[in-house]
Amino acid sequence: MTDQLWITGDPDADALLSDDAFALLVGMLLDQQYPMEHAFAGPRKIRDRLGSIDPRAIADADPDAFVTLATTPPAIHRYGRSMAGRVQELARVVVDEYDGDATRIWTAPGADGSAPTGAEVLARLRALPGFGEQKAKIFLALLGKQRGVQPSGWREAAGHYGDEGSRRSIADVTSPESLAEVRAFKKAQKAAAKAANG
Numbered sequence: 001m002t003d004q005l006w007i008t009g010d011p012d013a014d015a016l017l018s019d020d021a022f023a024l025l026v027g028m029l030l031d032q033q034y035p036m037e038h039a040f041a042g043p044r045k046i047r048d049r050l051g052s053i054d055p056r057a058i059a060d061a062d063p064d065a066f067v068t069l070a071t072t073p074p075a076i077h078r079y080g081r082s083m084a085g086r087v088q089e090l091a092r093v094v095v096d097e098y099d100g101d102a103t104r105i106w107t108a109p110g111a112d113g114s115a116p117t118g119a120e121v122l123a124r125l126r127a128l129p130g131f132g133e134q135k136a137k138i139f140l141a142l143l144g145k146q147r148g149v150q151p152s153g154w155r156e157a158a159g160h161y162g163d164e165g166s167r168r169s170i171a172d173v174t175s176p177e178s179l180a181e182v183r184a185f186k187k188a189q190k191a192a193a194k195a196a197n198g
Helices: 010-021 021-030 042-050 055-060 063-071 080-098 116-124 133-146 156-161 176-196
Strands: none
Touching: 010 021, 010 042, 021 042, 021 133, 042 055, 042 063, 055 080, 055 156, 063 080, 063 116, 116 156, 133 156
8 A cells, every 4th residue: 555645746636635535536536538647636626726625515615616616727627617516416425425424435334234345335436426337446446556445355346457567547556657557558448449449
């Protein structure tokens, strides 16, 4: 496990991601159709502009004011307006279902009262607004590889993203070099998919 994440290359943004579980969750939400390091810098912009990254503060923020905050240059995302709504939706779920504590998504006991399994954590992640199958698996791999959150069966639940030594996703980014390797992998995957579709 790494104490300090290296995702954005900005020490302040990375420190927030390292210290705040909800910030990391928001970064993962924003990581689509946008460069990884810019997506994960979004939580710091929100904190700096709102004065807090606490899910309750975000959930309670006026939606129009939050859209303005999210779209003010530099925006939190290429699609800042729609992502503002998603971030607030995510904050509401964390407040309503996890008592405002994002870590409960992976620590709250399962149905039988025991520690949740990797499959249960994956199901909880998949149920979050803006999180599909792939995003949930990547975030589970990120938790396991870099945050020391390793529920039983987490690697299997994360699929290939959980593979030791892989360079598939943000879960594997720990330096500028590994970021470049993940980029190269994604580029190769896109090229292969394009070739396969003729």
